[in-house]
Amino acid sequence: MFKITTILCPVDFSDASRKAVQYAKEFARSMEASLYLLNVVEPRPMAVDISLNYVPLEADLEKASMEDLEVIMQELIHGGFKASCGVEIGNPADVILDKIDECNANLVIMGSHGKKGLSRLIMGSVAETVVRKANCPVLIVKTEEKEFIE
Numbered sequence: 001m002f003k004i005t006t007i008l009c010p011v012d013f014s015d016a017s018r019k020a021v022q023y024a025k026e027f028a029r030s031m032e033a034s035l036y037l038l039n040v041v042e043p044r045p046m047a048v049d050i051s052l053n054y055v056p057l058e059a060d061l062e063k064a065s066m067e068d069l070e071v072i073m074q075e076l077i078h079g080g081f082k083a084s085c086g087v088e089i090g091n092p093a094d095v096i097l098d099k100i101d102e103c104n105a106n107l108v109i110m111g112s113h114g115k116k117g118l119s120r121l122i123m124g125s126v127a128e129t130v131v132r133k134a135n136c137p138v139l140i141v142k143t144e145e146k147e148f149i150e
Helices: 015-031 058-078 092-102 117-123 126-133
Strands: 006-010 034-041 083-089 107-112 138-142
Touching (some): 015 138, 092 107
Parallel strands (some): 034 083
16 A cells, blocks of 8 residues: 655645645644645845845745744644655745655645636646646645636
């Protein structure tokens, strides 16, 4: 029988990813698997800001994300789960796919914002890319985006 030992759960702090963490907890509990929470900070293009307003750089975003992830991880550990976390900088789909191999994940549980139409075409879908290219099963936890005219 196939044994799930490590579950990778990408977290972007959206409602969809928070819901995915809940699913990951249930799977981890029933399978006695460890959880790895991952946040990916996308690189921002450098631009000259003539207004001299401070714009957080990747390092600042990485530090803030790690602090937020550690709060979730500590809650998991106090709940009896084996959990760890990390923050990476890069393209979300590529980083998630690399992390699957790096942490020997047997299952990925991730949220999807349910974008449709033009917004999906322009933004792409991290979840879709991961499903297509991952070398392990991927469970997508969906939350539908409300329909609105763009």
